[in-house]
Amino acid sequence: AxxxxxxxxxxxxxxxxxxxxxxxxxxxxxxxxxxxGGIGIGIYAGINPILAAMLFSILSAFxxxxxxxxxxxxxxxxxxxxxxxxxxxxxxFIYMTPGFAPNxxxxxxxxxxxISQLDIIxxxxxxxxxxxxxxxxxxxxxxTAFDSDFAKTRNLPVNFxxxxxxxxxxxxxxxx
Numbered sequence: 001a002x003x004x005x006x007x008x009x010x011x012x013x014x015x016x017x018x019x020x021x022x023x024x025x026x027x028x029x030x031x032x033x034x035x036x037g038g039i040g041i042g043i044y045a046g047i048n049p050i051l052a053a054m055l056f057s058i059l060s061a062f063x064x065x066x067x068x069x070x071x072x073x074x075x076x077x078x079x080x081x082x083x084x085x086x087x088x089x090x091x092x093f094i095y096m097t098p099g100f101a102p103n104x105x106x107x108x109x110x111x112x113x114x115i116s117q118l119d120i121i122x123x124x125x126x127x128x129x130x131x132x133x134x135x136x137x138x139x140x141x142x143x144t145a146f147d148s149d150f151a152k153t154r155n156l157p158v159n160f161x162x163x164x165x166x167x168x169x170x171x172x173x174x175x176x
Contacts, residue, residue, distance in 0.1 A: 004115040007123035008176045014130045015172045018165055021145040027064065027166075030079035031173050032108070034060040034086025039107045040093030049107055054174040060086055061166035069159065119175075126175055130168060141165065 019025060038056025042049035060082045067078035094104065134141065143151040144161045151158045 001112045001115055004120050004123060005112060007120065007127050010127040011123060011130055011172045012176055014127075014134055015165075015169055018141065018145055019169060021142070022165075024075065024079075024169075026076055026079050027061070027169060028173055030064065030083040031057050031060055031170050033083045035174055036090030036104070036108065037086035037088075037093075038090070039104065040090030040097075043102060044093040044097045050174065053107065054171060056086065057170035057174050058167050061170040062163060065163055065166045069162070122175055126171060130172075133168075137161075 019027060035053040035057045037060075038053035039049045041056065042052025045052070063082050064075065064078045067073045067081070068075040071078075073081075090104075094102075140151070140156050140161060143154060143156060144158050145165075148158045148162075151161075
């Protein structure tokens with residue numbers, strides 16, 4: 001539990017700075033609650049709910065970015081829309097699942113005392129990947145986060161960086 005919390009704090013600390021710089025604090029709640037859609041689909045389909053939640057969270061994060069970049073919708077409105085959509089999808093699929101409904105709060109909040117060796121390895125890999133990416137591409141990420149127009153004048157792949165960072169936000173949230 002101690003090792004898992006240490007690794008989660010490294011990943012969350014790194015990705016959290018990006019979230020604060022981009023003023024996307026609301027996104028963590030949005031992706032967390034939208035992941036319920038993936039959990040519901042995973043339970044209904046009989047696949048690992050955590051993997052389904054991760055895929056659904058990544059797609060939700062991409063949806064938030066796409067709605068804000070391409071459709072001109074404010075990020076907070078896109079987050080709220082996908083938050084409620086994900087929760088609605090999750091509730092519908094959990095309701096449609098035959099048999100007893102599992103305890104959803106276990107998936108949404110987790111329990112640090114039930115962390116497995118695979119969870120620790122996954123968090124370690126995520127933390128190392130985030131450290132490497134932020135060490136190698138710190139300037140590009142900061143330029144894009146603070147002023148995407150300036151980053152475009154420097155010929156940086158702004159949309160790629162934004163989508164990649166949203167993917168890492170979603171993965172960090174689900175794994176934590």
